[in-house]
Amino acid sequence: MTHVRFCGAFIVAACLAVPAFAAVDRPECVAPAQPGGGFDLTCRVAQSGLASQFDKPVQVTFMPGGIGAVAFNLFNTTRTDDGNAIVAFSTGSLLNIVTGKYGSSTEDDIRFVATAGADFGAVVVRADSEYETLGQLMEDLGSDPGSVVVGAGGSVGSQDWMKGVLLIRETGASPRDMRYVAFDGGGDAIAALLGGSIAVYTGDVGEMVPHLEAGTMRILAVMSPERLDEPFADIPTAIEQGFDVEWTILRGFYMGGEVSDADYNTWVEAFQAAYETEEWATVQHEKGLLPLNLAGDELQQSIKARMDSLREIATEAGLIN
Incomplete structure (x- = not known):
């Protein structure tokens, strides 16, 4: 002014x-x-x-x-x-x-x-998951969506559900074939991931800091347009791994x-x-x-x-x- x-x-x-x-x-x-x-x-x-x-x-x-x-x-x-x-x-x-x-x-x-x-979406698995890269996960989601159980703290139609839809959609498979489990909140979904009830958690990167520090989970990708600053600077985006997925x-x-x-x-x-x-x-x-x-x-x-x-x-x- x-x-x-x-x-x-x-x-x-x-x-x-x-x-x-x-x-x-x-x-x-x-x-x-x-x-x-x-x-x-x-x-x-x-x-x-x-x-x-x-x-x-x-x-x-x-x-x-x-x-x-x-x-x-x-x-x-x-x-x-x-x-x-x-x-x-x-x-x-x-x-x-x-x-x-x-x-x-x-x-x-x-x-x-x-x-x-x-905040930005994140594709999260357990630290000991068979999926070490987003590409490996996307291969299974594309060939047999029902073989991968995805879960999050939101019902069908929610933001967290939409993140999973975006992943499946990018593989060419139908979003309607996604095997999705809804939880009451992110805490319950994370507990299910750690307990082995689901294989992938489509959460928010901001809530991951304490879990990354504990070493119990691994983020395969962040759904941001560009890489984030610390403490997420080492985590690749889905886009840079070849998948046009952003949330x-x-x-x-x-x-x-x-x-x-x-x-x-x-x-x-x-x-x-x-x-x-x-x-x-x-x-x-x-x-x-x-x-x-x-x-x-x-x-x-x-x-x-x-x-x-x-x-x-x-x-x-x-x-x-």
């Missing part, structure tokens, strides 16, 4: 004391769930990471119901032009939109603002579809400014998120491409017609 750029040395302190984005007078982040989950975490990133961008702290409110459906519908009806509020979403929210779990409204009815960070678990924020450009841009610019600070990187790390900083048009385009891909995969897997 110009009033910051032209601050002389003698008035730097005064300029820094003025919030860069004071137009939003009651900043709010809606977590569409009960306290304590991923949506709460996402809003806490905004609350801490944007602390220097507004003259009032970002208030976190909770709106549980339908794994995000209640909030999504509210911001498509009565709060479509609320310029003070952002709503937390994840890749799971996008999948729910695709499969109709949020009703008839689509991603075109809201405005995606910015990301809080990301980014976005965490971010949207606003109602009728929010003014001025209010929308205020939030976008606030996030863009926050991304440049050490404080933002610190809160991402503390909340267990990996850096993925997208805002405004850049995020909108990323979401559009992701939704097109999700619809194609969901159709092929028989989730939608």
Whole structure:
């Protein structure tokens, strides 16, 4: 902003004391769930990471119901032009939109603002598994999908299930032939993997740190576009092993579809400014998120491409017609 750029040395302190984005007078982040989950975490990133961008702290409110459906519908009806509020979403929210779990409204009815960070899918086996490379696993998945038991902490149609679908799809086999076991959460799925009930766990790389340190599991591939930083720098991506499989678990924020450009841009610019600070990187790390900083048009385009891909995969897997 110009009033910051032209601050002389003698008035730097005064300029820094003025919030860069004071137009939003009651900043709010809606977590569409009960306290304590991923949506709460996402809003806490905004609350801490944007602390220097507004003259009032970002208030976190909770709106549980339908794994995000209640909030999504509210911001498509009565709060479509609320310029003070952002709503937390994840890749799971996008999948729910695709499969109709949020009703008839689509991603075109809201405005995606910015990301809080990301996690990425991981293909995990036991440390003593017969599968030492992703290629070996993919060979079996392609020739006889039913011979490999895949499991994760999500039901059919969930994010974790979709990761397995992507693997099978890449081999040329039908996703409907995947032998998948659903667990109540990642902890139960990991216990099943270690106990030998499943052969492959399609989880998230962020949750793997303690297990890698214990030496009980091995990650065959991360589903990121490029290699990640430590402690995952030595783990190859699926893409570099010759398989076009990527699963980014976005965490971010949207606003109602009728929010003014001025209010929308205020939030976008606030996030863009926050991304440049050490404080933002610190809160991402503390909340267990990996850096993925997208805002405004850049995020909108990323979401559009992701939704097109999700619809194609969901159709092929028989989730939608």
